[in-house]
Amino acid sequence: MNEQEALFEYLLRLGDNALILGHRLSEWCGHSPALEEDLALSNVALDLIGQTQLWLNLAGEIEGKGRDADKLAYLRDARDFRNLLLVEQPNGDFAMTMARQFYFDAWHYLQLQGLTGSKESRIAEIAAKSLKEVAYHLERSRDWVLRLGDGTEESHRRMQAAIDDLWMYTGELFEADEIDRTMIQAGLGPDPSALQESWLDLVRATAEEATLALPQPGWAQRGGKRGIHTEHLGYILADLQFLQRAYPNAVW
Amino acid sequence: MYAQMVKTGVDRIQSSEEMSPEERAFQERIDADIKIEPKEWMPEAYRKTLIRQISQHAHSEIIGMQPEGNWITRAPTLERKAILLAKVQDEAGHGLYLYCAAETLGVSRDELMEQLNSGKAKYSSIFNYPTLTWADIGAIGWLVDGAAIMNQVPLQRCSYGPYSRAMIRICKEESFHQRQGYDIMMKLARGTPEQKQMAQDALNRWWWPSLMMFGPSDADSVHSAQSMKWKIKINSNDELRQKFVDQTVPQAEYLGLTVPDPDLRWNAERGHYDFGAVDWEEFYQVIAGNGPCNRQRLRTRVKAYEEGRWVREAAEAYAAKKAARAQAKAA
Numbered sequence: 001m002n003e004q005e006a007l008f009e010y011l012l013r014l015g016d017n018a019l020i021l022g023h024r025l026s027e028w029c030g031h032s033p034a035l036e037e038d039l040a041l042s043n044v045a046l047d048l049i050g051q052t053q054l055w056l057n058l059a060g061e062i063e064g065k066g067r068d069a070d071k072l073a074y075l076r077d078a079r080d081f082r083n084l085l086l087v088e089q090p091n092g093d094f095a096m097t098m099a100r101q102f103y104f105d106a107w108h109y110l111q112l113q114g115l116t117g118s119k120e121s122r123i124a125e126i127a128a129k130s131l132k133e134v135a136y137h138l139e140r141s142r143d144w145v146l147r148l149g150d151g152t153e154e155s156h157r158r159m160q161a162a163i164d165d166l167w168m169y170t171g172e173l174f175e176a177d178e179i180d181r182t183m184i185q186a187g188l189g190p191d192p193s194a195l196q197e198s199w200l201d202l203v204r205a206t207a208e209e210a211t212l213a214l215p216q217p218g219w220a221q222r223g224g225k226r227g228i229h230t231e232h233l234g235y236i237l238a239d240l241q242f243l244q245r246a247y248p249n250a251v252w
Numbered sequence: 253m254y255a256q257m258v259k260t261g262v263d264r265i266q267s268s269e270e271m272s273p274e275e276r277a278f279q280e281r282i283d284a285d286i287k288i289e290p291k292e293w294m295p296e297a298y299r300k301t302l303i304r305q306i307s308q309h310a311h312s313e314i315i316g317m318q319p320e321g322n323w324i325t326r327a328p329t330l331e332r333k334a335i336l337l338a339k340v341q342d343e344a345g346h347g348l349y350l351y352c353a354a355e356t357l358g359v360s361r362d363e364l365m366e367q368l369n370s371g372k373a374k375y376s377s378i379f380n381y382p383t384l385t386w387a388d389i390g391a392i393g394w395l396v397d398g399a400a401i402m403n404q405v406p407l408q409r410c411s412y413g414p415y416s417r418a419m420i421r422i423c424k425e426e427s428f429h430q431r432q433g434y435d436i437m438m439k440l441a442r443g444t445p446e447q448k449q450m451a452q453d454a455l456n457r458w459w460w461p462s463l464m465m466f467g468p469s470d471a472d473s474v475h476s477a478q479s480m481k482w483k484i485k486i487n488s489n490d491e492l493r494q495k496f497v498d499q500t501v502p503q504a505e506y507l508g509l510t511v512p513d514p515d516l517r518w519n520a521e522r523g524h525y526d527f528g529a530v531d532w533e534e535f536y537q538v539i540a541g542n543g544p545c546n547r548q549r550l551r552t553r554v555k556a557y558e559e560g561r562w563v564r565e566a567a568e569a570y571a572a573k574k575a576a577r578a579q580a581k582a583a
């Protein structure tokens with residue numbers, strides 16, 4: 001794989017994370033615990049959809065085969081998606097959604113911070129713009145971990161279960177593969193393993209304040225970055241891609 | 253409309269001589285177009301009618317999130333998805349402003365939501381119809397938001413200050429929604445034969461329910477006169493319906509779509525379109541709970557509310573603990 005191909009794959013990872021998590025959050029609209037949350041979750045989802053467009057359009061440009069963000073989002077099959085397993089996990093209850101969000105936001109923030117130093121100026125620009133949005137996402141999801149962890153007995157039980165259930169999907173966030181190494185060498189993106197310590201510091205401190213017990217490091221589920229997903233992704237794509245698949249070449 | 257049949261609790265309108273001095277002073281302020289504000293004296297029937305009207309409107313915004321939310325995950329492009337999500341989010345915001353306006357009349361959002369969940373409170377009949385294709389999202393924006401605007405623009409001048417101000421904010425956003433909906437229809441109408449057919453089918457299904465949004469014909473609108481005297485209703489149902497038809501028919505023609513009404517024709521003498529009779533039996537059935545989606549909509553709303561209860565309780569408990577800790581620290 002040459003550097004351009006690696007960069008394309010790398011941008012798909014960034015775009016697909018935003019696309020799939022934005023999709024999951026948009027499923028809440030109209031069903032959340034309070035109107036204020038319908039507004040707030042939609043805001044985060046809208047930010048992520050915007051980031052998807054930026055990353056995937058850039059991916060299409062780098063690839064140079066005439067695919068734009070919509071073509072990449074709506075016309076690839078699951079094996080060609082490169083998002084982390086964490087973001088495709090079902091919404092579950094509100095605690096599950098917020099635990100997923102917190103794990104992701106805490107990582108996403110660090111990842112974007114690293115990307116603002118990318119030698120490719122278009123990456124650095126998108127990262128800088130997204131970082132501002134994600135700072136707010138992280139503040140919010142962290143706040144919900146605290147509220148639910150240290151709220152009532154029931155909310156504590158649910159948040160603890162969510163933290164436990166999703167833990168095994170967090171290992172993948174920090175594993176560097178060949179593509180990551182190409183990016184690090186070219187000065188295009190940060191070393192994922194270098195983000196782990198800061199991430200753990202924040203997650204540990206938050207769990208402690210929220211009176212939650214963090215699971216022991218254990219076996220990590222992995223595969224999303226290579227296109228080996230959980231069963232959930234196929235259903236997301238069935239919804240997401242329905243119209244584009246049922247009416248090929250139509251303009252909407 | 254969003255509030256289609258608001259009871260006023262008043263059998264007939266009092267004459268000026270029958271009014272108490274307070275009532276007379278109140279009516280004089282309204283006649284002089286002076287806004288009524290929350291802390292001021294108002295007749296109990298005015299207060300209660302407004303709570304009914306504003307909360308029906310709020311409930312309609314909230315229930316209305318469901319038929320459109322139904323297509324958020326299936327929107328055909330990233331841009332369409334963002335626009336639709338932002339629209340449904342706006343509707344949540346409208347619900348929120350309106351519940352706040354109702355709260356100024358001495359009723360809480362929780363009470364109003366309980367009324368909605370129990371099936372006691374009404375919301376607009378239109379949201380009990382299903383969104384079956386993507387074109388329905390276009391048709392709702394174009395027709396339903398269009399009809400809402402027709403009703404809500406005059407309500408910007410209504411006599412109750414908080415309601416009037418909420419309407420001013422809301423109307424700005426509704427006109428965006430209408431343009432976006434029309435834009436969806438335009439893309440479909442200029443698209444492939446299947447897309448054009450999808451657009452026509454949506455118009456066929458949404459046309460009559462949209463006309464029903466304005467409420468029963470004037471002859472059967474028992475409570476309108478009092479509401480108009482209080483200036484919480486500005487135009488009659490039939491006036492607004494006519495205005496809507498006159499505005500919308502040329503828009504359908506521009507799209508190359510056919511309005512599903514064989515009796516529709518331009519009446520040069522009246523300067524208006526004549527149109528066929530609305531099926532009021534269907535309207536009253538939908539209002540009574542027998543529309544295609546009434547049960548589904550209510551069940552979905554109750555489920556979200558009930559499943560969210562532990563979250564709201566946790567947020568409250570956490571806030572209380574935090575406040576107690578801050579106090580202990582200060583002491």
Ligand SMILES: [Fe+2]
Binds near residue numbers: 316
């Ligand atoms: Fe509306």
Ligand SMILES: [Fe+2]
Binds near residue numbers: 313342343346422426
């Ligand atoms: Fe609205």
Ligand SMILES: [Fe+2]
Binds near residue numbers: 343397425426429
């Ligand atoms: Fe609207």
